[in-house]
Amino acid sequence: MMLRRSALAGLMAAAFSAAPALAQQKVEVQFWHALSGVLGERVDEIVKRFNVSQDKYTVVATYKGNYDEVINATIAAYRAKKAPQIVQIYERGFMSMLLSGAIVPVQDLLTEKKKDVDFGDFIKPVASYYQYKGKLMSMPFNSSTPILFYNRAQFEKAGFKEPADTWGELEKQLYTIKQKGAAECGSSLAGDYFWSLMENYSTVNDQPWGTKSNGYDGLDTQFVYNKTRLVGQVTRLQKWVNDGVIQIAGQGLSPEQLFTSGKCATFFASTAAHGGIEKAKDLPWSATYLPHEADLTAHNSSIGGATLWVMKGHRAEEYDGVAAFLAFIASPDLQLWWHKVTGYVPITNKAYQLAKAEGYYKQSPTREIAILQLNRGTPTANSQGFHFGNYTQTTFALREEMESVFANKKTPQQGLDDAVRRGNEILRQFEKLNAGKY
Amino acid sequence: MQGSTSVSALGARHASGASSSAAAEREPGARKGARAAGGTAGLKRAHYREARLPLLLLLPQLLVLLLFFFIPAIRALAQAFVLTDPFGNSVQFVWFDNFRALLTSPEYQSSVWVTIWFTLAQNAITLAIAMVLAFATDRVVRARGLYRSVILLPYAIAPVIAGILWAFLFNPSVGPIAFLLKGMGIAWDPIRSGFDAFLLVTFAASWKHICYDYIFLVAALLAVPPSLVEAAAVDGAGPLLRFFRIGLPMISPTIFFLLAMNFVYGFFETFAIIDAVTKGGPGGATMILVYKVYLDGFVHIDLGSSAAQSVLMMIFALVLTMVQFRYVERNVNYDV
Structure with missing residues (x-):
């Protein structure tokens, strides 16, 4: 008993002494999401890849329950002025988030931070769903049809x-x-x-x-x-x-x-x-x-799924981290990997072309149906999405x-x-x- | 927590109700005088000469009430008169719009009726079965403890688990009991039929609460003086007659207390069962008020309406309790 307690104390001391050292070097970005099980593990993997890929920022992903629970947790946190930098919100929350006065439009943020993201390359029904006045308001993440x-x-x-x-x-x-x-x-x-x-x-x-x-x-x-x-x-x-x-x-x-x-x-x-x-x-x-x-x-x-919204009220260097992470998510390589391991559609045409080029749809042809169906013709006023x-x-x-x-x-x-x-x-x-x- | 406070409240009610109402009935004219006398010559003055100690002793409970009842209640009241976006960035004062919208909405009216039928049915089933079981185990001599433990088991099961269990057992595609029902020629389908779904949650909620009523009834039956029962037996009264003529009147305060508790249970604590079994469906057939408050507040984030609903529900529960104490208590015999 005594032994165990002292071992625990030692562990805690180690954890506490390690934490400030990390915090001094890296800017932390909080990311709340609603994906559990295997999908949750994939999210953790993305975050891990990003954290290893650079040494300025640490993204911390937290599973906050299902979509309803995430939006509720976000609202509560925002009211207490403790909102995370990034939250994953389902497509049905689009208008509530857009007009909440609590968010930073993603396209504006990425343009301001000079991130190399080709906004014209997003698959049309994906882009049209999350656009307002021609600009993407949140970063498409998991989209399906x-x-x-x-x-x-x-x-x-x-x-x-x-x-x-x-x-x-x-x-x-x-x-x-x-x-x-x-x-x-x-x-x-x-x-x-x-x-x-x-x-x-x-x-x-x-x-x-x-x-x-x-x-x-x-x-x-x-x-x-x-x-x-x-x-x-x-x-x-x-x-x-x-x-x-x-x-x-x-x-x-x-x-x-x-x-x-x-x-x-x-x-x-x-x-x-x-x-x-x-x-x-x-x-x-x-x-x-x-x-x-x-x-x-x-x-x-039409699509369903969720996007990543950026919340207002954080420090400039934190937004640098947010922008870097979102640009990382939009990159074709990551999208290709995400498409293959989850079954969601690749959100950019570049990622789709990559999958096609490497013969992915030859071995799993049904995975291509969704994207072909989404890309069928030009979205009309009735098929571009739902802004209610x-x-x-x-x-x-x-x-x-x-x-x-x-x-x-x-x-x-x-x-x-x-x-x-x-x-x-x-x-x-x-x-x-x-x-x-x- | 809720149980214990209510028990003590009932205890207090028990004592004062017995003396004052009995006195009033015997000599109506002396009512005022008796009240005044009771006020000055009570126990309290004799024991506490100054106000500080009793206040101090009351403080923890008052603090709990303040934090978990008064502050949320007042905030709900304030919230009920505004229209607000979830993030709280724009707030509009709308007077009684939230209430008006609720009271004119067919969905809310239907929810009120569902709640009334649900609590009534649940109350009747729970009390009836608990009474039969308590009466039966009171007469069992061998392995009485075992029977009691078995009957008490459902109380140890979390409501959500109980709900999932019932939902599965009665699922028309895979549930074994649903299969039996179909074998008997009963078209059982709680997924499509609102009535079947209503029956299902009512039985599930009752099943979960029978043991609670049972404990109290067993204890009450134990307190019935054996001499009375034996005397009746000697006079030739059978077990049923003894129960209805002696047992039942003597445990009526407990029954009254359970009636009130069952209403509270049906009103507020059946949330988890509804959530696990039907989520208020199909088509609102099991949408009890408390589930609607949750749904509108926490899923749809319509805070104004949700708050207005809580306020209405509070009023509803208050009125119901008052009616119960006023009318049902008249037939309750406290003179044990």
Whole structure:
């Protein structure tokens, strides 16, 4: 007991004496993120690489819980004037962060610090999502887009080579698969279906989600997705749920498991799901593009994920460190590595070209689908992204209404109407609070 | 902490309620005089000649109350009247807008009803089952301790774990109990059906709290004088009759106390179960008020609305407790 205590004391003394020595030499940059497990280890690896690559700055990465918890921790820290220099915030927090008055725009910072980052090289739907007045506000970090994973064997068993590329044809296939008993269910509903099957349905089919170019042209935007083709999509989803063609996993079970265990034949999910699906044993899977409506041209899909925001109120030399770290993250080599080890898309075309040049997509062709789908055509006002305030809150209202639709308590039209009504109230509140700031 | 304070509060209530209300009922005219007399001739004056020592003794508790109740409550009250961005950089005073928005919102009204049904159902189930168990173990002679320990086990399980357990057991795709239900021809689907989800969280919350009620009921039943019960038995009253005529009236103060505690539990402490089992879904079918406060405050960062909701909830809980003490207590017999 005594021995152990003195050993501990010795350790602590050593730690305390070492710390000031380091601090004198290097400027510390705090980086809060929301990636746990394997992804968290990858983040630590990036930070380690950066810290070894130079001797002026030390980046300290801290896992602060999920995205909601990170934004909450950031707000609390900011109010206590103890905010970190860099935080990772999900795409839905864009407008809240932009108008918070608590951030430093990333492109301005990197230009001021004369960092060599080619801002024109970012993949278009990535750049357009995080731009304000033509400038990047935060550094794209982990970006993904939904694609369609499917079970090859089950499609073949039902007599199909691969999933059809239109919704109407795919629907027939999924019903056949279920009827022929090739699989118990046609598809597994992902937890973020509002993103993969609704928002992305709208971007791919060029349907507006809100007025004012999905909120890009003003805070007085209104949701209009209850008056677009999305109503048809939701009607289709409700029918699938009722017929058991799509299965909802529910709390305590991951939707991905329903696909990887072979229970369901398809899975509309983020390309970042590659990691988990590749690990599944004896699963004859493949992937393809999201379907589109037969009478409409397919446009680019939209991204999801998170970016790195720089917080206000720190010292100049700390911002030097921040700029150096962000430039490091945007570098093609690092992006290539990140793309390969995580399943996220490379955020710059240079990194994409590098991956292509080294033949990466020859060995894993499905990894290229996401980026090809994102690069399809020029983003339109409906497919460039979503700039709505309080977007987590409005999305929650939509999800609640969708749950009522899935339970047949509301018709698709009623559910979407109610979601739009609730969403618009939340948008008005955001507009009132931020009047004149956008 | 909460339990212990309430117990002592009840104790105090017990003593004063018994004397004053009994006296008042017997001679209504003498009510005022009795109160005044009680005030001057109480124990307190006799023991503490000056104010300093009692204040000092009260200080720790007051400090705790100040830090963890009064300061947050006042801040919530202030927050409820403003519209603010999460970072606190722009704040607008909006009078009662937050309250108006809540009271006119169908979602909030639905949440109020869900909470009422949830606490009522949970209260009834918990008390009924705990009573049956307490009554039964009171009559068990062999291995009584073992029975009690087994019944008390759920209390040692963290609410989140309990929630996950229930969510898994009743999951329509993989849950063994859901499988049994389906085998019996019951279309069980708490993921889509709001009613099934509501039943699920109600049972989970009740299951978790039965043991709490059970401990108190067992203790209360032990305090029933055996002589009374034996006398009744000699007179030919069966076990059920003895329970309803002697046991139940004599433990009514405990039942009343448990009723109040169950409401508090249903109102505030079932958060973790909701979070683990349904997250308020589907379609708001299990969105109890406290979960909505959390969701709007900590996930959606709508601080004004969340604060207004806390204030409304506080009022709601206060009114409920007052109603309970006012009406339910009338039928409670303290003269043990």
